[in-house]
Amino acid sequence: MKPLSVRMFQTLGLLLLVAGFGARAAEPVDRIIVVVNDGVILQSELDQALEEAQRQIRERGIAAPPEEALRAQVLERQILQKVQTQRAQQAGIRVDDRELNEVLNNIARQNGMNLAEFADAVRSDGMDYLAVREQIRDQVMIQRLKAREVDSRVTVTDQDVDLFLASQGVDQDAEYHLSHILIAIPEGANAETRDQARAEAEDLVKRIRAGEDFAELAIAHSDGQQALQGGDLGWRRSADLPQLFAEAAAKLAPGQTSDIIETSGGFHIVHLTEQRGGEERKTVTETHARHILVQTNAVRDDDQARLLARDIYNRLLEGEDFAELAKQYSDDPGSKNNGGDLGYQPPGVFAPEFQVRIDQLKPGELSPPFRTQFGWHIAGVIDRRDRDTTEETRRARARSAIGNRKAAEEYDVWLRRLRNEAYVEYRLPSDAQAADGDA
Secondary structure: OOOOOHHHHHHHOOOHHHHOOOOOOOOOOOOEEEEEOOEEEEHHHHHHHHHHHHHHHHHOOOOOOOHHHHHHHHHHHHHHHHHHHHHHHHOOOOOOHHHHHHHHHHHHHHOOOOHHHHHHHHHHOOOOHHHHHHHHHHHHHHHHHHHHHOHHHOOOOHHHHHHHHHHOOOOOOOEEEEEEEEEEOOOOOOHHHHHHHHHHHHHHHHHHHOOOOHHHHHHHHOOOOOHHHOOEEEEEEHHHOOHHHHHHHHOOOOOOEOOOEEEOOEEEEEEEEEEEOOOOOOEEEEEEEEEEEEOOEOOEOHHHHHHHHHHHHHHHHOOOOHHHHHHHHOOOOOOHHHOOEEEEEOOOOOOHHHHHHHHOOOOOOEOOOEEEOOEEEEEEEEEEEEEEOHHHHHHHHHHHHHHHHHHHHHHHHHHHHHHHHOOEEEOOHHHOOOEEOOO
16 A cells, blocks of 8 residues: 655645644544634644654654644644634635545545545555545635635735846745744734844754754744744745745855844744756747638538638638738638737647647648637748747746745734634643633
8 A cells, every 4th residue: 555645735735734634543532622712622633633743753854852842833733723714614615525525636646546545545544534534624725715815915016026026136046945943923022022032043043053953943943834844845946935035045055044034923044955946048939820710600500611711721822812811701800800910929829729730830831721619720820939038937936926925924914813813722731721812
């Protein structure tokens, strides 16, 4: 049986190990340890998530922090998961079984399995398949909630792109393998709280530079979303990183750690593991084509349309003007008045059958009539050119990077606000009386 890894779920951005993904076969519910609004987290759920987190840390070859510190990290992630799924349910977001099965089928295909094989592999790893299904359902709900309440509010203007490119002092196509530690600051924190957070970050930088393992410190201390992965952000293009991170990474050699990076959300430390790549010129071959389209209608069936297209083709071979025949006979309203001229277009703009035909033509050549879903065509290629699209590509990437950056920043603020507004009551043995948030 093919073994499973939590990494197989990363295409969905699932942090299942902290959400109790490794739920084993049903166990007796011992007791409630945290009340989150109108929901609860059970001791068994925390134990299962903690066990899975420890297994993942061992697989990465990272020394585990003290169990108390890891348990606190895992529990906080479970609380964040709970408040988001509750918000999604309140917003009417649902994922029915049909949609869930589509997601599961996609995950299975990405791992070379069908759904039945995937289910068997989950069970062979000692996990409860039904519990896995529900955890994935929750993650899809959270993704849709984020798209509705965060991503949809992000706008990127042309001015944003211009400013981004003007201020970009590093190669946007360089790729960095980074790890990250965040010491977060609560929204509206006072100066004393900020000073304490900075002092903690400064201490961590000293410990890292003195030789302590970055990943171990990230697991124990980071408030970042990748804390339980040792802060590992994986490979990121410079253009996809926050600008402060990209600028810091560009100054580091592999193995080095940055100074403290301060933002409104807290204090960041980044570590460069590897670097690769750089900007290359981008070109695209564009085809200047034209065509005449003959469609069926109330008085012309398909065979008659084919015969008319053949007659037009023969007249073109005899030397009649393409533009004049297009204006007279073409049924394509978008190009008819331009004499059938479609302008210069890159690959992929036209219907696949049409694209294949014009790709086979040299400039000056004309195709015999051929059929697509739109009707019968006579197509010709006027010219081809290679166009440098490096700047367009840079702007498109910049727009995407800015959008991702804004969405990530908004998500962090939104999630902190959601957490602060939640009623959270701890029923752990040491602080059974503790509660935070608004009732």
